[in-house]
Amino acid sequence: MLTLGIDIGSASSKAVLLDNGTTVLAESVVEAGTGTSGRARVISELFEKAHISWSDIALTVATGYGRSSVKEADRQISEITCHARGIVFLRPSVRTVIDIGGQDAKSISLDERGEIKNFFMNDKCAAGTGRFLENMSRILEIGMGEMEKCHFRSTHPAHVSSTCAVFAESEIISLLSNGVERDDIVAGVHQSIAVRACALANRAGVVDDVVMCGGVARDGGVVDAISKNLGRNVYVAPNPQLTGALGAAVLAFEYAKRNGVSHEQ
Amino acid sequence: MNNEQASSKELLANYQAKLDEEAREAKKNGKLVCWSASVAPPEMCVTMDIAMVYPETHAAGIGARKGAVDMLDVASEKGYSVDNCSYARVNLGYMELLRQYAKTGVKPEKLANSPAADVPLPDLVITCNNICNTLLKWYENIAAELHIPCIVIDVPFNHTMPIPDYSKRYIVKQFEHAITQLEGITGRKFDYDRFLEVQKQTQRSVAQWKRIASFLKYKPSPLNGFDFFNYMALIVCARSRDYAEITFRKFADELEEKVKNGVFAFGDKEKSRVTWEGIAVWPYLSHTFKTLKGAGSLMTGSAYPGMWNLEYTPGDLMTMAEAYTRIYINTCLDNRASELASVAENGKCDGLLLHMNRSCKLMSVLNYQTAEAVKEKLGIPYVSFDGDQTDPGNFAPAQFDTRVQALCEMMKK
Numbered sequence: 001m002l003t004l005g006i007d008i009g010s011a012s013s014k015a016v017l018l019d020n021g022t023t024v025l026a027e028s029v030v031e032a033g034t035g036t037s038g039r040a041r042v043i044s045e046l047f048e049k050a051h052i053s054w055s056d057i058a059l060t061v062a063t064g065y066g067r068s069s070v071k072e073a074d075r076q077i078s079e080i081t082c083h084a085r086g087i088v089f090l091r092p093s094v095r096t097v098i099d100i101g102g103q104d105a106k107s108i109s110l111d112e113r114g115e116i117k118n119f120f121m122n123d124k125c126a127a128g129t130g131r132f133l134e135n136m137s138r139i140l141e142i143g144m145g146e147m148e149k150c151h152f153r154s155t156h157p158a159h160v161s162s163t164c165a166v167f168a169e170s171e172i173i174s175l176l177s178n179g180v181e182r183d184d185i186v187a188g189v190h191q192s193i194a195v196r197a198c199a200l201a202n203r204a205g206v207v208d209d210v211v212m213c214g215g216v217a218r219d220g221g222v223v224d225a226i227s228k229n230l231g232r233n234v235y236v237a238p239n240p241q242l243t244g245a246l247g248a249a250v251l252a253f254e255y256a257k258r259n260g261v262s263h264e265q
Numbered sequence: 266m267n268n269e270q271a272s273s274k275e276l277l278a279n280y281q282a283k284l285d286e287e288a289r290e291a292k293k294n295g296k297l298v299c300w301s302a303s304v305a306p307p308e309m310c311v312t313m314d315i316a317m318v319y320p321e322t323h324a325a326g327i328g329a330r331k332g333a334v335d336m337l338d339v340a341s342e343k344g345y346s347v348d349n350c351s352y353a354r355v356n357l358g359y360m361e362l363l364r365q366y367a368k369t370g371v372k373p374e375k376l377a378n379s380p381a382a383d384v385p386l387p388d389l390v391i392t393c394n395n396i397c398n399t400l401l402k403w404y405e406n407i408a409a410e411l412h413i414p415c416i417v418i419d420v421p422f423n424h425t426m427p428i429p430d431y432s433k434r435y436i437v438k439q440f441e442h443a444i445t446q447l448e449g450i451t452g453r454k455f456d457y458d459r460f461l462e463v464q465k466q467t468q469r470s471v472a473q474w475k476r477i478a479s480f481l482k483y484k485p486s487p488l489n490g491f492d493f494f495n496y497m498a499l500i501v502c503a504r505s506r507d508y509a510e511i512t513f514r515k516f517a518d519e520l521e522e523k524v525k526n527g528v529f530a531f532g533d534k535e536k537s538r539v540t541w542e543g544i545a546v547w548p549y550l551s552h553t554f555k556t557l558k559g560a561g562s563l564m565t566g567s568a569y570p571g572m573w574n575l576e577y578t579p580g581d582l583m584t585m586a587e588a589y590t591r592i593y594i595n596t597c598l599d600n601r602a603s604e605l606a607s608v609a610e611n612g613k614c615d616g617l618l619l620h621m622n623r624s625c626k627l628m629s630v631l632n633y634q635t636a637e638a639v640k641e642k643l644g645i646p647y648v649s650f651d652g653d654q655t656d657p658g659n660f661a662p663a664q665f666d667t668r669v670q671a672l673c674e675m676m677k678k
Contacts, residue, residue, distance in 0.1 A: 065663055080671040116675050122667070123621065124651045124661055203633070258519075 001058045001239075001262055005248025006043065006073065011102030011130060012215065012244040013038035017057075020254065021253030026050040027242050033102065034066025043072075059256040064105075077192030077251055079244050080108060080119050085246030087211050088114035090237055095207035098197050098226060098234070099243070100216035102130040102260045107201040126165045128196025130216045135165050136189045139172050140182055144219065150186035151221025157187035168192065171204040186221065187256040194225035201230065211235045212241040272495075273516035281498055284317075285382045289318035292385035297451065300407065302400045303501045304572055305393035305418055306589055308467060309440065311505040312446050312460040318384045321500045326357035326498070328547030328655035330380035336362075337656060340373060350624040351656035352402040356446040357561040360386065360407060386411065389450055391443070393418040395595045396572065397627045414450050416443045420589060424594040428587055436586035463505050464579035470504040471575050473513035480520045481565045481612045486538070487523035489530035490612070490665075491554045491562030492516075494545045500573040536561030537676045540609040542635070543620030545629050548657040549665075555667050557618075566612030567582055568593055568605050569628075594627050601631060602638035611640055615649035615676040618669065623659040646675040 003021070017026040028046040032038030033209055047053060054072060056088035063082040070076075083099045085192040088110065095106040099258045105128045108119040126132050139146050158180050160170040168189075175185050193216070201210075216222050217240035227234040237243045256262070266279050270352065292298050292675065298435055299310050303321040310317060327333050328351075336358030345354050362376040364385050392404035399415065408415035418439045421432050444455045477496070480488040496516060499509040522528075529535060539557065541564045546553050557564060572592050577584035593604040609617060617639060619632045636647040648668045653659030 065667070076670075078667050078670040080667070080672060081674045115678055118646070119648070119671065121664075124659070124664065235323075 001054040001251065002052065002056055002248050004046075004057045004060040005086075005245040005250070005252060005253035006039075006060065006062045006067075006070050007064040007079065007242075007244035007248060008039050008062065008069060009032045009064045009079075009101055009104040009144070009215075010034060010104075012241065013042035013066070014064075014242050014259060015042045016245040016249045017046055017050050017052070018246070018249035018253055021250060021257070022143070024125045024246070024249075025084045027239065027245070029241055034064070034069060039066060039069055045094070045147060050202075058262050059252040061252040063149070063225070063244050063248045065261060075252070076253060077248060078103070080106065080121075081116065082244045082247035082251065083213055084108050084110055084114070084116050084247065085245035085250050087213055087237055089246060089250050090243070091196075091209060091211055091235060093209045094202070094211045094235075098201055098210065098212045098248060099214040100128070100197060100212070100222070101214040104214075105197055107197065107209070108205040118204050120203045120232060122196065122200065127168075128193050130214070132165050132168070133189065133193060133216060133219065133222070134240050135169060136172060136186075139169055139175075140189075142182060142186065147186050147190070148220040150183040151190050151219075151224060154181070154183040154187035156181075156184050157191055158184045160185070160188040161226060162192075187225070189228075190219070190221040190225040191219055193222050197222075197226055198229040201226075204234065206230055208232060209235055211237055213237040213240040215241045266533060268511055268515075271515070273512055273519055276508075276512040276515055277499060278505060280512060281382075284502055284508070285384055288316040288318050288384055288548040293330055297382065297388045298385050298638050300387035300390045300404070302392040302396070302404065304396050304575075304589070305391045305400075306440065306443075306585070306590060307391075307505045308460065309447055309455075309462050312456060312463050313451050313453065315447075315451075317502065318387065320356040320359075322498050322501045323359070323384060324380060324655050325547045326358070327355055327379065327381045328657075329550055330551050331548060331657075332380040333548055333655045333657060335375040335379060336381075347656070350397075350399045351398060351653055351659075352506065352624060355655050356403070357406070360410070364411075367646065378393070386456075387413060387488075389414045389416065391416040391418070393420055393589065395420040395589055396593050397594075397625065411657070414446065416446050418443060418589070420595065420665045421587075423590060423600070426566055426596060426600045430583075432590060433583050433586040436590055437582045439618055439674050440586065450521075464577075464585070466507060466510065467505045468576065468579055469507075470509035470513065471573065473510050473517060474500045474504075474570075474578075475574055476517040477513055477520065478571065480517070480524070483524055483529075484538070484613050485529040485531065485533070485535040485561055486565050486612075487520050487529050488565070489554075490541060490567055491545075493548070493567060493570040494550065497569075497570055497573070504573065504575070531563050534561050535563050537615045537673060538563050538565040538613055539564030539672070539676075540564070540568075540605070540612060540614040540617045541620065542568060542605060542617060542632060543622050544625055544650045544654040546620065546665075547655050548651075549660055549662060552662050555664060556662075556669050560669060562616075562669070562673055562676075566608040566614045568608045571604070571608065598631055598634055598638075602635045602642075604637045605635050606642045609645065610645055614645060616645050616672050618672060619647060619649035621649050621651050623651070623653040624656065625654060646672060648672040648675075
């Protein structure tokens with residue numbers, strides 16, 4: 001039985017195709033989020049990869065900010081539940097999930113059965129989110145993919161104290177004009193994100209294993225800063241951007257099984 | 266209007282309009298109009314036959330009718346920071362427009378286009394810091410700008426419970442001082458017999474208000490908690506008048522009838538019940554309600570309307586002082602948590618929804634600690650969302666929806 005998980009986020013659209021709730025058959029990411037062509041593109045890209053069409057799919061769950069735009073979905077489930085389920089699928093021993101996406105930073109605390117005990121999200125502010133990191137990468141003229149290398153080259157991380165994205169921009173400009181090394185500024189930016197994420201995580205309660213997901217987890221510098229802040233090992237979900245969509249596909253399978261749905265029906 | 270035949274909803278609309286009309290008439294006839302903080306005691310002013318206007322309720326109405334932004338802009342132009350409470354900013358914006366109108370005789374465009382109920386400028390103000398200290402500076406500011414008297418009922422914060430006698434005695438002195446001030450302002454002696462009658466009336470209104478809340482214990486519930494937010498206007502603005510008593514009695518009777526006939530707020534679609542902690546998001550009242558309704562989640566608990574459960578013994582100022590100081594947000598964390606827990610328990614709630622209100626710092630500051638305590642006691646999950654009572658710019662519908670959906674998913678387990 002094929003189930004589909006679609007995660008339409010603020011910055012990107014993701015889809016995962018799952019076979020019998022166990023095997024990922026195909027996955028797709030389009031760097032365009034809700035309200036864009038991303039939704040349609042990610043679906044057609046996935047279908048092309050897997051050589052399937054809607055009629056092959058038993059059940060679809062949509063998640064993310066744009067979840068209501070996926071009219072084909074049978075169910076819509078919040079990204080909190082989907083990310084948690086996706087991570088539990090990948091690493092059942094997880095108890096703390098730190099998910100940093102384009103406009104959300106959240107920490108989810110899970111119990112032994114992998115069910116959500118509690119979660120905390122950022123307030124209505126870009127600080128500590130992927131958007132913040134994007135802004136900083138633009139000012140520093142360093143590609144998002146390069147940030148990690150800079151971080152590990154840094155010898156004296158700069159102190160970026162502003163949590164506000166606008167204030168941080170001016171702070172970074174002033175650090176640059178004072179001749180502070182770009183690598184050190186990047187490490188400072190990562191540290192600033194880590195402080196925000198760890199505050200959320202500590203509020204929800206940090207218990208091992210800690211797993212990070214969301215697009216920002218692709219930047220190993222942020223992961224390193226969070227790990228140092230928490231004083232714990234932080235695992236990164238494979239394909240961290242896809243855990244929401246994966247969780248949606250898993251939940252779709254569980255729902256289909258519970259309700260006796262199959263693609264023939 | 267025939268009160269016997271009118272529905273409680275009609276009574277509510279009628280009395281709200283009547284209160285505003287009375288204030289306008291009072292102004293026209295040279296009688297005094299007082300602007301009052303929502304949980305300041307109205308008993309003294311009503312005894313003195315002063316028309317009352319409640320800026321918080323007025324601002325909430327403007328917010329609910331999508332008229333807040335214009336008033337907030339006027340307040341911004343006057344230099345009020347966006348960090349100030351949006352009730353205060355809406356009111357100070359409205360006041361500024363009323364002043365311009367009074368000065369020039371030309372109705373400013375924003376006032377002419379405003380959905381705000383038409384209320385007159387005050388001749389005096391009365392405020393009380395039992396729900397926040399912003400109310401002190403806000404009302405002092407009105408008084409200073411309009412050169413009118415300001416009556417302050419200063420109420421100490423209750424760091425420990427039960428409330429110590431010295432606090433109550435201090436508040437009684439504040440009441441007595443207010444009476445002296447009112448005698449000075451009106452040039453009339455205070456009528457203590459009438460005061461007693463007004464106190465008795467207040468108690469009759471409060472009793473009916475509490476009677477409405479008692480219907481939240483039914484599962485499924487005949488009462489939609491959001492209705493509380495609507496009917497609240499009268500417990501604020503008319504608790505010392507019979508308007509509130511008549512309306513609430515009718516509403517409670519209607520609810521009684523619904524229970525008898527098996528008519529429930531969500532019919533057979535009540536899947537879960539939540540406690541809403543904090544003030545409503547007035548500009549998004551409908552959105553917040555519909556999101557919850559869409560998830561089958563009925564609001565059957567809120568400590569907010571309970572702030573007006575002002576029970577005391579008429580004729581006994583010590584008990585009246587206690588009533589006006591034991592407002593849950595004027596008390597320590599332990600008491601707040603136990604109040605919220607009993608609200609959630611009475612409403613048979615499955616979860617807590619916390620409004621992190623940019624405008625109401627006092628109400629939001631202990632949200633997490635309170636919710637943790639409730640969770641520990643009742644084992645129910647909670648989520649919070651960022652919002653604002655009247656500034657629509659501080660609320661994001663999509664974020665609210667996600668948090669509510671996550672709460673519902675957690676409650677299901």
